Amino acid sequence: MLKLIIYLILICNISMPTITVFASENFARAETTIYLYKTSTDNENISNIYCMIEKGYFVQILNEENNYYSVYYNGINGFVKKNDVKEIINTPNTPYPSNIQIIIGSDCNLRSSPTTNSNTNNIIATIKKDESNINFIGRIFSQEVIDFGGTVWYLIEYDGKTGYIYNKYVKSITPIYENNENANYKNSINSSSENPLTQTPSLIIVLILFLPSIFLIFLLYLPRKLKKPSKISNDKY
Numbered sequence: 001m002l003k004l005i006i007y008l009i010l011i012c013n014i015s016m017p018t019i020t021v022f023a024s025e026n027f028a029r030a031e032t033t034i035y036l037y038k039t040s041t042d043n044e045n046i047s048n049i050y051c052m053i054e055k056g057y058f059v060q061i062l063n064e065e066n067n068y069y070s071v072y073y074n075g076i077n078g079f080v081k082k083n084d085v086k087e088i089i090n091t092p093n094t095p096y097p098s099n100i101q102i103i104i105g106s107d108c109n110l111r112s113s114p115t116t117n118s119n120t121n122n123i124i125a126t127i128k129k130d131e132s133n134i135n136f137i138g139r140i141f142s143q144e145v146i147d148f149g150g151t152v153w154y155l156i157e158y159d160g161k162t163g164y165i166y167n168k169y170v171k172s173i174t175p176i177y178e179n180n181e182n183a184n185y186k187n188s189i190n191s192s193s194e195n196p197l198t199q200t201p202s203l204i205i206v207l208i209l210f211l212p213s214i215f216l217i218f219l220l221y222l223p224r225k226l227k228k229p230s231k232i233s234n235d236k237y
Contacts, residue, residue: 026061027092028069028085029183030054036078036138040068046114050078051138051155056179058095059085074137075157087186097176100136102154104129105171110163114142114153124163130171134158139176 036050036059037043053059059071059080068079074096106129112122127134135157142151152167 025091026087027058027090027095028061028071028080028087029058029092029185030056030080030085032084034080034084036071036073036076036080037068038078040065040070040079046140046142049140050076051140053080053138054097054176054178056181057097058088058092058179058183060095061087075135075162076137076155088183089186090184092181092183094179094181097136097138097179100174100176101132102134102136102156102165102173103171104131104134104165104169106169108165108169110156110158110161110165112163114140114164114166115144116146116166117144124161125159127158127165127169131158136173137162140164 030053033055034053035044036053038048038050041048053073057073059069059073061069061071062077063070064082065079067082069082069085071078071080073080104127108127109123110125110127112124113120115122137155137157139152139154142153145151146166146168150167153164154167154170154173155162155164
């Protein structure tokens with residue numbers, strides 16, 4: 001019987017190797033408005049921030065770096081703090097703000113950073129009045145107020161270039177609301193690296209599938225009954 005048990009263990013180990021399942025798309029949600037950073041360092045300066053990620057929207061996780069996730073968000077690769085997002089198990093229908101239309105009210109510059117400081121040579125291109133072929137990425141609050149135009153800058157993509165435009169030059173923009181899409185959050189089980197056989201339901205299924213083989217092996221190892229010795233006659237010849 002001991003040999004039988006050892007044999008079964010060997011069969012299970014050979015037939016059922018550890019399975020690792022990697023999710024093709026792994027998203028996490030911003031439960032509040034958070035920052036998309038340029039580097040995975042604890043630098044809160046505006047120079048290290050791409051834009052804000054609006055409440056309820058999602059980032060696609062690419063990798064992990066210490067206390068940060070390397071992520072993709074609305075055309076930008078950046079970093080978010082792990083504690084700022086919650087992983088989900090489904091793929092969201094609206095991961096980023098969509099259908100946000102921006103119309104320019106007067107000629108303005110597209111800049112590589114959200115500032116008009118004369119010491120910074122950051123002009124990428126010029127956008128003409130009434131231009132609307134602009135892709136919204138995110139917004140950011142600068143520390144600079146220009147001609148009472150507020151502190152809001154928009155990170156956009158225009159004509160294949162990514163940069164910032166100042167709110168004062170925007171004639172209209174679609175309101176940006178928080179995302180109330182339902183999401184299924186990850187529980188304590190790490191589905192990306194666990195062996196399914198360690199979970200009880202799967203183990204039961206495996207045992208059921210192996211029952212016929214176990215029974216056959218048991219029959220093969222079952223000792224045959226010893227033949228009873230023939231009764232010796234006491235009759236004398």
